[in-house]
Amino acid sequence: MEIVESTNVYAYKLITKKDYFAPGHRACQGCAEALAVRLVAKALGRNVIVASATGCMEIISSPMPFTSWRVPWIHVAFENAAAVASGAEAGMKVLMRKGRVPKRKITFLAMAGDGGTSDIGVQALSGALERGHDFIYICYDNEAYMNTGIQRSSSTPYGASTTTSPAGKVIPGQITWKKNMPEIAVAHNIPYVATACPSYPIDLVEKVNKAARVKGPAYIHILSVCPTGWRLAPELSIRAGRLAVETGVFPLYEVEYGRYRFTEEYLKIQGRFRHLSEEMIDTIQKRVVEEYEKLEKKIKMTEGD
């Protein structure tokens, strides 16, 4: 991530000042997910049609009669963003083919949270990836059902205390490991999968641009720090995202990787992990190293492909 760090001061020149996700929305202070959405919208520009799942980003951006969206945007339900985007993409394709809408390049973006992606929306997503629609799917992963009040999802990390995986006297929070959603996307043999984090805005924007250029489905998994749900001060959102990457908890692949360094600091600044014993932290550390090594092997295996 040296590149990102060294170009930080120039970021304003590298990313457009135009906003397609307007300010004035109702997200919490320090919401890194809203920041990620804003960066994605900047990257895609105006020639886009967005299908959003139910969730934080939907409710904060569309209370009738207001909207934060300066691009065409549709929300239908929770679990079907990939299917709605499939329909929009297919519908537009046939309308252009029949000459009823002038031909031009339009990007189709489906977006959902981690619950809307790795739990309730995984079937619709799998179907859309398998059918090969030309669209980008972005999972904004804040690691729990934050919109409904911080309930655990399959994307909640091991050990995290949530309202449905509380740090109890017997069971110390989430006892399952985070579902590896990017790998599930990879298993569909789609052209492009990436992970990103708004703490690395240039990296994120570049990945979104690349996904838009790809023909066929693209999947980007964006770690989106949620100060409310992570029990973390709002001003630490960006730092927590940085740490997640730098420590290898959330490796960025495809473009660059954070310097591998797992520190307790990532866990310690978050109230949701405050209860963890040294032993549990060691377990997490071990698993992170394991996952990271697996990833490195895969990168080596496919080098030069």
Place this chain on the structure above:
Amino acid sequence: MGKRIGLEVSLSAAEAVKMANVDCIAAYPITPQTHIVEHLSELVNDGELDAEFIPVESEHSAMSVSAGASAVGARAFTCTSSQGLSLMNEIVHIVASMRLPVVMILANRSMSGPISIWNDHTDVMSIRDCGWIQVFANNGQEVFDHVLFGYKVAESQGVMLPLIINIDGFILTHVIEPIEFWEKEQVEQYLPDFEPIHTLHPDRPVTMGGVGMPYVFSEAKVAQDEPLKQSKSVIISAWKELGDIVGRYYSPIETYRSGDAETLFITQGSYGETVSLVVDELRDEGKSVGLVMDRLWRPFPFDEFREATGQTRNLIIIDRAISYGGQGGPLAIDIRSALYKEKNQPNITNFICGLAGRDVTIDDFKNIYHKAMQKVKKHPREEDFEYYGVRGK
């Protein structure tokens, strides 16, 4: 006049979808809907219909894809039955609230459980209040005509609501009937291109499906119910226009030998044709019997029912669905409600029969008639209902 050919009703329904020049078909296989979508995929793969056929991974996605396609301005079609309808239920309601004029054929099949593939109306009655325009077809020709009618009504600028065509599973979907096709020119004359008021397009950004906070929600729902109620005039004029073009005139309810009848059967769907034969036979026996077939289910034709049944002494309402713990079947409940303020209220008997494909024959309907006559003789104002032909009852 178009050519008349013998064809399975499902296949002819698919041919009608082709004539409607549909843009996007999203469907998931479920018996007894399968033949319709199989034939549509053939038409697309053979290049006879220029449309996107999207073989989705569930009915939930079938309706979601249809919503997305309709939102960009594509003419969308889907088709399902019973469990499939249940799985897409959530989106069925949303599509109506978003005013997306998707047309769906519902090959009526019983709701599980116990699981059954056979025909009754328990599936459609489970979504009675979903906000779609809903019609029942009596036969294959009506199915064909109502596909074209469906898009004409649903896409009318003052309506912009989705529409369901109910066709009885197997009884209609799997039988071969003589179907009169439309000429291409007739379709062009009748059904204009889909011209939605708003679509998703980068040149005219709109937000669809925003959050309805308490301060706008009720207004949004009333703004949805009003056009559904007002769609009746569009429906009636679309039937008139259809009649003027192909010579078959439809109406919200259809009557048969009902004018002077003391007793009226009331049916929905394919039972109407069977009961019309029963009426003939009972008339031959000197009984004063007629028939009212309900074609339009939502918006419910209250006025037409009042007019057709107001002077009648007895109504025998045939329901093919249960309202558990309720006062009879859904059709009877609505008709009672329609007649509540009438001065000369008829005696109402209600029979729930033909669940999950159990045959109800001409003799059964005659039996129902005699049972009804006994009931009203004993207890004229009795408003009970009966499950007909159930062992142990």
